[in-house]
Amino acid sequence: MGVVTPAEPTYGGKLGPDYAGTVFQGRLNYRVDPAMLAATLPPPFRPKLYGGQGMVGICLIRLRAVRPGFMPSWVGISSENAAHRAAFEWDEGDQVHAGVYVRRRDTSSRLNALAGGRLFLGIKSHARFTVSEAAHISRWPFGVTSLSVVGDVTDGLPASSVFGSLEKASSFFQAGSMGYSATPDPRRFQGMELRCLRWEVEPLAVSSVQSSYFEDRSVFQAGAIVFDCALLMRGIEHEWHGKADLCCAAPAMPNQPLLQKPAACQVNGIAQVTGEASAVTAAE
Template sequence: MGIAGICLIRLKQLRPRLLPALLGFSSENAAHRIAVEWEEHGQHREGVYIPRRDTSSQFNILIGGRLFPGVHHHASFQVREEDEFFSVQLASDDRETRVTVEARVASHLPEHSIFASLEEASAFFEHGSLGYSVTNQVGKLDCLELRCRNWKVEPLQVTKAQSSFFEDLRRFPSGSAKLDCALLMRAIRHEWYVREPFSSTGSEGSTKSVHVPTGSP
């Protein structure tokens, strides 16, 4: 089996690391992510392949794929938070992405989950800190590493979930994609590190850091 998902994230105080939080900006974002594994210099690596990024921020679109990794598409977001209930709807301007999620905080993962425990699910996603995003250049993927200063997940009970990506029968034949679980992360302080891009015709995975923004979702 394979594991994929949609990361719905509100970024707050996003800015270069040396600037004060007052100068940061906020945005709603979505990233479709597919868990991947590979061998690099004889070592086993884990990360995610990101075929699609959507954002409410025109600034993210402007710098995405230029100063910041990954091409970003503009989308409208409707977000509602009430006590322990969360609702997110998004629709991209190009009509390629439509997502609806409604969920509330739960005490445990669904019984049908492939993860045996919340701790196992948390560890799995924490290891996927390297993200390789689609670019406008064939054969090239931009790379971004996530480093969290604190890591904590909570289980969610999903009451409604719709996705144009996972419901597309051209990508996923009927019955081949099933909802496993949903996880919530709150007030996570973190930093993003841009890494050398992956190229199908060259080297990949350098640990050179070329840009360091920071923020908290």
């Protein structure tokens, strides 16, 4: 593992601009064999474990009225977003820190994509998102990253979840507010922190879930990764705070197919909540 040092941010400002807004977020969580997950993480990151298992997932994020923190909400912009993430730990001096490594971000906002990593926090790829109220699971062609999930708000986590309770799952993910994103420089990771002014998650009882990335046997062997649970956040006021980048002395990178921008990327997230179904699709 290489030496980790804070670095000047790659976007404008000392530690990047601060942003505020409202977030609606669906978190799809998978538990994965720690050794298998470690092979997909770049140094200096290592899997953060719960119950002996690594945790990865995809966030489907609807952002509303996002704007610089000093501006009123009516000037903000809205967008649909998706992020592939993994819970990790890293050492800085004699301290152990925890966060999430985001290997890829997609957004419906061209402005976010163009200015991402400079004016806006996080490097993003532009995607076309289509939102509908029909619970229709689309079939995507071969070679395209895809995701679909159907579920209803419920009272608790599935009995098979490694967390055992909603409270324990909530605490685990709340502790991962620091995020580091992949950049074109394999030794540099762009930092940002999500601060929710109110933290509240609801469990989803998932009847169907499919992810072409997490089901890709060239990345994760059969049986090494299992869907664990899904959580929902609705109408949460939040702030994004830019943090110093992390730099690693070791340039070696493990197998990370999502760092390479594919010719086409489509994300289809379908969540049936309180009797109403909404579908989100994204395509490069």
